Amino acid sequence: MKRCKWRMLCATGFVALTMSFGAAVAGPDDDTLRVAMAEEILNLDYNYTTKREYIILAQLTDTTLFELDPVTQEINPAVATGYEWLDDTTLEVTLRDGVMFHDGSTLTADDVAYTYNWIASSDSESNATGVVDRWLANAEVTSHNTVLFHLKSVYPLVLRDMASRIMLRKAGAYDANGEIDRDAMASSLIGTGPYRVTNFEPGTELVLERFDGFFGDRPEIGTIIVRNIPDIGTQQAEMMSGGLDWMFKVPLDLAESLGATPMAEHSTGADLRVGFLVLDAGGYSDPDGPLTNVLVRRAINHALNTEEMAEYLIGGSAEAIHTACHPAQFGCDQSSIAYPYDPEQARELLAEAGYPDGFPLEIWAYRDKAASEAIAADLTAVGIDVDLRYVKLSSLNQARAAREIPAYFGTWGSGGTADTAAIARIHFAEESDRNMSGDAALAELVLSAEQTTDQAAREEIYSDAIGKIADEAYWAPLFSYSANYLLSPELNFPLDPDGLPRLQNSSWN
Incomplete structure (x- = not known):
């Protein structure tokens, strides 16, 4: 009996492979990046989630006050343009003008203060509460574009926390009309990031389109479709048939085997x-x-x-x-x-x-x-x-x-x-x-x-x-x-030293 050349391919079976040939072909022809995630995507609000998949999505749909350069580890401006320590426990943050939410409204200092005060409150029950609770006493609006952050004590990682965890929301997003709704942004997300949600079927598919009102660098790819595909064999079959452009958390043997074919490229990073x-x-x-x-x-x-x-x-x-x-x-x-x-x-x-x-x-x-x-x-x-x-x-x-x-x-x-x-x-x-x-x-x-x-x-x-x-x-x-990835040969996906996939930086070859 002839041995199968690709170990993981044999395991998936011919049926799984042939089933995927009817899927939409991924790639630059329709400027749509199709990616697979095994983990179910059920909540789009990273303020209420924790897993790596949700971090990847938050990079696409949201922005933070500052951003961390993954190469230099420097803290750079994002929604905020600058900051000043007034004393050891008082931080003044200046906001960028013209930052837009995906619904077309303009972000204000009230939105920023609301977000941080909500996350820090006991009512929020947010997954991000522990990040700010250790240092934030309260956030205070002092002008149309400045917010004072009053700290409980000296804490040197404030800017780093601001750059990594708290996603900005419109004032009243979680407690409009006095009614608390912690799931308000779970499926109908209104963020400020480079992509906006146009369709979301929890556990099945998420469609993101480039947001023309984004204040930062414009992503090159216009549409990203994220599909929940729990089975790695099915993901593999989709990649081989041209239905996917990007897979992550790929077992090493599969990544090496499929990456040695003309159908995919194996990319590995720290x-x-x-x-x-x-x-x-x-x-x-x-x-x-x-x-x-x-x-x-x-x-x-x-x-x-x-x-x-x-x-x-x-x-x-x-x-x-x-x-x-x-x-x-x-x-x-x-x-x-x-x-x-x-x-x-x-x-x-x-x-x-x-x-x-x-x-x-x-x-x-x-x-x-x-x-x-x-x-x-x-x-x-x-x-x-x-x-x-x-x-x-x-x-x-x-x-x-x-x-x-x-x-x-x-x-x-x-x-x-x-x-x-x-x-x-x-x-x-x-x-x-x-x-x-x-x-x-x-x-x-x-x-x-x-x-x-x-x-x-x-x-x-x-x-x-x-x-x-x-x-x-x-x-x-x-x-x-x-970190092991499988990519379409037509996709350019840069890797960063912190191991966090940034799909917004992808482009077509």
């Missing part, structure tokens, strides 16, 4: 997501457990062949890491101690710690099964009896909150923010159940970096924190991730 093994150094699951011993934690670090995991299991541009942050993030000091792969050293440390014959260890995981199994195999090889519990993320989160997990394989993408703050606060603040270090001094150190606007001081603080995490081996850092 991603700020990192993988890591969190160890219960604080003894929450077992006060006298072996993971409370730093020698055991160091042994675990030495036992893991992270370079092979990155190269063969994650692939693309993935790399082994040795810090509790992404190397591209501000403050992620790479001079901290590293634990090279050394199984013999791992065994010696286990023996020194009093575990010459190893010990039983339950490890939880929810994604990347091959990598999870590789972690278990490497630890088993040095004598640790691993019980790998592969579960849904919701189950892992519940067990972690109950402090029942001795170790887990986790990942974090930092929301595309190239600053150690985006990973450190979440995983090492004292109130976070992700923090299993039991180190109150470390938690205080991490939070102190958010109490100064001096960037040099922040960098030094994070360097100290990352160094301490490495020395105490609170984590076993594993690898960075790689």
